[in-house]
Amino acid sequence: MTDRGSLDALREAVRVSPDNLPLRRHLAEQFLDAGLLMDAENAFREALALAPGDADLATGLAEAFLRQGKNGAAISALARVGPGEGPPKAGLVVARALAAEGDVAAARPRYWEAVARDSSLADAEFETRLGLPPGHSLGPEPAMAHALEDVPSLPSGPFTGPGSGAEKGSSTVTFADVAGMEQVKQSLRMKLLLPVQQPELFAAYGKRAGGGVMLYGPPGCGKTHLARAAAGELGAAFMSVGLSDILDMYIGSSERNLHSTFEAARRNRPCVLFFDEVDALAARRADMNRAHNRQIVNQFLAEMDGVEGGANEGVLVLAATNAPWYVDAAFRRPGRFDQLVFVPPPDAPARAAILALLCREVPLDELDFRAVSEATDGFAGADLKGVVDRAVEAKLQAAIRVGRPLPLSTADLLGAARAARPTAVAEWMGTARNYVMHANESGVWDELLPWFGGKRR
Structure with a gap:
């Protein structure tokens, strides 16, 4: 594991040589190895901003997402790395x-x-989770043939041209x-x-339908x-936009992709336009060393304002980020993401409710969700x-052995909870504390502030 002194030295080297891609790659890999996700x-x-088409960097970013529990972001990061492309680890x-x-x-x-491309990636425990029987055998060549015949492409949306990976459709999920998270729901209802x-x-109060909210936590x-759920409450179109839908290695293409995305939302209003991991597209311009990256932020700000009066009426822009402190302050001005909504880790009653929802379609014994929720303090919904x-x-597995369905019990959930080791919430809170207390x-x-023992001003 890399020690803190070596990492600090690498940080300083990157600061001095911000366009040195091999150095940035090495720093990112060292952070990953050290568990600093x-x-x-x-x-x-930051490295991908220098080399947007680099599959190895995309794989590293996806692994960082995966280890934080951000599974959707991991899939999105590798959306352009198809089966048999990039490093074998991308497939894993x-x-x-x-x-x-x-x-x-x-x-x-x-x-x-x-695994067919790199047998060292084989993982017996993961294979069991995939439903593969113990002692199965599939040689390298048949495995590759089987994989390349059956591997589905990652989903893409109905758009054509650059940025065509955006997901579009109507949502069947509602606040129910x-x-x-009643306070969060109320903020979304009002805004x-x-x-x-x-x-x-x-x-009557001069308010139009539209605007933006940034969810963070x-x-x-x-x-x-x-x-x-917000889109489902409205019965509105829902467009989910990831990094791979916008960023492009050719100068000017990213800006055009962003404009096309907003234009598609305007044609389908009322529409909820959702940007996940928005800090990657809306990072602070003062931290950027390349004019191209700053221009993407400028284009995003222009689209949020609307190219003409009322252009974004009926377009509800939602963004999510784990790192709101990296988002350019210009996005917090009125008419843009002027309302920040904190999505906290679930408390005990919320954890019990989440568990009940997750178990809706499972054969159940008499379950004490409250007991399980108390045993899962610090657990996120994921x-x-x-x-x-x-x-x-x-x-x-037990049901297969006896040949009939067996109900899930409180002891089953408590046993699974004891085996789990969540870290994402604790790590995030440690980072957030530094910003709340010192910046x-x-x-x-x-x-x-109340989460860290302080009082709101």
Whole structure:
């Protein structure tokens, strides 16, 4: 493991030579090896800004996402690295992310494709999770043939041309499917939903339907789920935009992709336009060393303002980030992302409600969700899903042995919870504390003060 002194020396070297790609790559890899996942994520992003088409860097970024529980972001980061392309590890990262999202059928061929290219990536425990029997045998050449025949491409949206990976459709999820977080839901209703649902009332006060809200908080706490639920509440179109839909290696293409995305949202209004990991597209311009990257931020700001009066009316822009302190302050001006909404880790009642939702379609014994919620302090929603998945897999194996369904019990969930080791929330809180306590002169992070023993001003 790299010691802190070596990492600090590498940081300084990158600061002195910001355009040195091999140096940035090495720093990002060292952060990843040291388990400094948020630092690794930011370092890989900065390196990708210098080389957007680098599959090795994209794989490193995806692994940083995966290890933080940001499975959707990991899949999105590798959306342009198809089966058999890039490093073999890319296939393994995609497979793990797909399995964590519950799509085991799509994960299997991606896993086999990776192992066929590099047998050292084989993982017996993961194979069991994929439903592969112990002692199975599939030689390298048949494995590759099987993988390349059956591997599905990662999903892309209905758009054509650059940025065509944006996901578009209508959401069937509503706030009823979001456990807890009543204050967050109310903020979204007032800022985004009610102006569309009651336009005459809001017009009387000079308010139009549109604008932006930035959701921020620890990874895995439901920011993307909330965005889908907001679209479902309205019955509006939902467009989810990832980094791979916008960033392009050719100068000017990223800006055109961003403009095309907003134009598509304007044609489909009312529409919820959701930018995940927005800090990668809206980073502070003062931190950027390349004019091209600053121009992407300028284009984003122009699109948020609308090219002409009322252009964005009916376009509800939602963004999510784990690192709001890296977002350019210009995005917080009125009419842009002028409302920051903290999506906290779930408290005990919310954890119990999340567990109940996750277990809706599972055969159940008398379950004490409250006891399980008390045993999962510090778990994010994604961590709780992992607990339920682990418990279900163990119970399914027992059911196969006896030949009949067996109900899930409190003991099953408690056993799975004891085996889980969540870290994302604790790591995020440690980073957030530094900003709240030492870089909060404007008061923008006052909402977080109660989480660290302070009082809101």
